Amino acid sequence: MDLKSSHPFWPLQDGLLGIYPSLKQDLHCEVAIVGGGISGALVADALIREGVDVVLVDRRDIAGGSTSASTALLQYEIDVHLTDLARRYGRADAERVYRLCLESIGKTGRLLASDDCGFEPRSSVYLASQPSDVPGLRAEWRARRRAGIDVRFLSARELGRRFSFEGAGAILSSDAAVLNPYRATHALVARATRGGLRVFDRTAVTVHQVGKRHVVLKSDRGCKIIARKVVFAAGYEAGAFLKRRIARLHSTFAFVSEPLAAFPGWDEKCTLWETARPYFYLRTTTDGRVLVGGEDVPFRDPEKRDRLIPRQTARLLWRFRKMFPEVDLEVAFAWAGTFGETDDGLAYIGTVPEMPHCYFALGFGGNGVTFSVIASELLRDAILGRLNPDARLFRFDR
Secondary structure: OOOEOOOOHHHHHHOOOOOOOOOOOOEEEEEEEEOOOHHHHHHHHHHHOOOOOEEEEOOOOOOOOHHHHOOOEEEOOOOOOHHHHHHHHOHHHHHHHHHHHHHHHHHHHHHOOOOOOOOEEEEEEEEOOOHHHHHHHHHHHHHHHHOOOOEEEEEHHHHHHHOOOOOOEEEEEEEEEEOOHHHHHHHHHHHHHHOOOEEEOOOOEEEEEEOOOOEEEEEOOOOEEEEEEEEEOOHHHHHHOOOOOOOEEEEEEEEEEOOOOOOOOOOOOOEEEEOOOOOOEEEEOOOOOEEEEEEEEEOOOHHHHHHOHHHHHHHHHHHHHHHOOOOOOOEEEEEEEEEEEOOOOOOEEEOOOOOOOEEEEEOOOOOHHHHHHHHHHHHHHHHOOOOOHHHHHHOOOO
16 A cells, blocks of 8 residues: 655755665574564664664565655644543543653654754644634643643733634643654664664565564565564555554645745744644744645545545645745645544554554554654564553553
8 A cells, every 4th residue: 555645845955865775585583573663763762772673674675664654743732631531541541642752752752863854843733623623622721730831821922912813712732843754763773773773675565474482474476574573564454464454644744945045924833733633733943944734535546545645735734824824835746645433533552462563553543753753662672571550551452
């Protein structure tokens, strides 16, 4: 399945940042990771730093799947409100999930501090899409404050003073960030390679056989990887390995502008998103571009998705110009990607009984990068036999 359309921005901007061979011989390792996007790269980095012998494979170039199409707004908020999550799982567990996501933003910055990956801390504005959303938004603001998260509620008057658009209310969070996920993935893989990681891209795993003591992966060229443990970090293609339906697939659309000299009505360049589902969202890049996304539709097939790009781009552009009429914006690139959505907005991280020695890092929803940071720590601990009390929050049978 094609996870993205042609021409996502990050690979066009940065080019091919790493060259790795395809697998042409059988090999053994302690841990094999299937998936060379941001999730697989973070897991590999965490395990290599613990001295684990790791092999990473991907059917495309490294970071060539969903990661290359990600808009990479790093936010602690998941797609389900803290108040709704608390009703489902209890206040303590819901708050812990939000705190883990918040902590992962800082961890991402520290992991990539020495790399040029476009990581920049930002504030975030979560905007009421319509006046009837305000009571629920105020309840969410109070719940986040109880959880110890630094948030303010902005009234309609305060929004009008700070921005060029009107709104009935919003939550202002101080803890958010933006990232170039393509560069980040390559930086993590390159660092892990220097630590001993073996990487093979353009290598499709076509067969996996689970034995009593190991897992055998067979490639499309007939080569084998024999591993004590396997991590499947193949994102929305995990259905090829995990015979469960755990997420609904959607197509999202995005465009990036030509560089801008100024952002009238949006001078602070915070990330913006809204209470409507699906939601409209936007950020800026380190070189002064606007990146806008949304207009999601249920996924059917890649061709139908890609035919919608001009129409959905026009809708996104109309919404942006309505909010920021003084920003002279010209679309540079537009693309589409496929993502998964779970009922509770949470990732699936861990094991399933029917697949011994296999682990999954499936960061579904709008928080793929933050969930991937959490997955790298949970799976590192699980593989090394360490107890991590947070693992239960993302287990498959929650």
